[in-house]
Amino acid sequence: MTFKALLATKPGEKIETNLVELEERDLMPGDVTIAVEYSTVNYKDALALSGHADVIKTFPLIPGIDFAGTVEASSYPGIEVGDRVVANSWGLSQTHHGGFAQKARVNGDWLVKIPSRFSTKDTMAIGTAGYTAMLSVLALEHGGLTPESGDVLVTGANGGVGSIAIAILSGLGYRVIASTGRPEEAGYLRELGAAEIIDRKTLSEAGAPIAAERWAGAIDSVGSHTLANILAQMKYRGVVTANGLAQGMDLPGSVLPFILRNVTLAGIDSVHAPQSARVEAWSRLDRDLDLVKLARTTQTVGLADVPDVVGRIFQGKVQGRTVVDVNA
Structure with missing residues (x-):
């Protein structure tokens, strides 16, 4: 056949x-x-x-x-x-x-x-993007982040990783700030749980090596100047996860956020993650992802x-x- x-x-x-x-x-x-x-x-x-x-x-x-x-x-x-x-x-x-x-x-x-709660269609609505989003959330938690720590930034918010990251984080009680180049879609991002929308241009240009503290955590799928600026704006003991390079694979930043604010930068690899990490991620998606938000x-x-x-x-x-x- x-x-x-x-x-x-x-x-x-x-x-x-x-x-x-x-x-x-x-x-x-x-x-x-x-x-x-x-x-x-x-x-x-x-x-x-x-x-x-x-x-x-x-x-x-x-x-x-x-x-x-x-x-x-x-x-x-x-x-x-x-x-x-x-x-x-x-x-x-x-x-x-x-x-x-x-x-x-x-x-x-x-x-x-x-997981029994998901249909095969739900599973692909999640896909590698949603599985990567959950790996990122797990890394934030491993770094000590809690909803009480402060605002969490999500870049590339309209994309697959960003959309599902917002849905997961907001469901867990975090105040999520969504960075996007499409402000006309703010309504969609708010429906997923974003508390505030910012223009990606505020992060995408070359910035200072260290800046005023804004974020307790961040999930970044953009890289380049955006990731460098996020690091520069992290709060003390803040945690950032990096999973993409939509803006570029360079990181034109400084060590200052790491040695002055004890910031953690965690890399997220979804391709070769061990079976144990995959099972944990899918188990947490089963527990923490709102299917109504996923459908949106x-x-x-x-x-x-x-x-x-x-x-x-x-x-x-x-x-x-x-x-x-x-x-x-």
């Missing part, structure tokens, strides 16, 4: 994507085969399909760093036929076929069983719509999370 997939090839200098019919023998090695139901389009997926970054390492390849579905076959201990599972990152869309297809075969240790962040498209979504991501026109129904 065949299945539908979005296949990326590189016949020349540019990456091309086409909807194709493949057979199970075209899948890569793994000990679990999954009937995929949903995937999602993340910023990393956009980088992969556009070629703006060297994400895909081998061609042809099925992109998509996330998927959720039901196990069809398994020789991996603890994962059985009929289990609902989610995969986030690992080698997906880099060296291994990913989630933009109706079937997948991967190593069992790449999978996490989906989500739109659904089909496989054929993915390239268009990628274009709109780079135009700054995508809000929140985009779920891909691979069977639509």
Whole structure:
């Protein structure tokens, strides 16, 4: 039997994507085969399909760093036929076929069983973005942050990580400040729980190495001058997590926030996080994420719509999370 997939090839200098019919023998090695139901389009997926970054390492390849579905076959201990599972990152869309297809075969240790409260669609509305947001919240807590510590800044607030981070943090009782370049979407951010909206321009230019204290915590997906300015504005013993580089991969800052204010900068890697961290993150998402707020962040498209979504991501026109129904 065949299945539908979005296949990326590189016949020349540019990456091309086409909807194709493949057979199970075209899948890569793994000990679990999954009937995929949903995937999602993340910023990393956009980088992969556009070629703006060297994400895909081998061609042809099925992109998509996330998927959720039901196990069809398994020789991996603890994962059985009929289990609902989610995969986030690992080698997906880099060296291994990913989630933009109706079937997948991967190593069992790449999978996490989906909490019963979530549907497979909910799971992809969360996706790597939401899982990264929760890893960031866990890092803030590990650094000692509590709602009583003070305001928490979330940059890239309209994006996937930012939207879900706001929903989680506000639900936990934090006062969240959302930084965005789209002030016209302030209503959406307030619905998710943001108490205040600021223009990203206030953070994106070169600033002083140390500045007035503003933030007790921050979740940053932007990098560059934005992250440097956040660090300069942290309160004493403040905690910042860094998970992205939308503005740039440089960090033109100073050691002063670290040695004068004892600030912590925690890196967030969602690709190779150990299984224990993934299970903890999904357990906390199950406990702490409001599904009503999650629904506000989500739109659904089909496989054929993915390239268009990628274009709109780079135009700054995508809000929140985009779920891909691979069977639509």
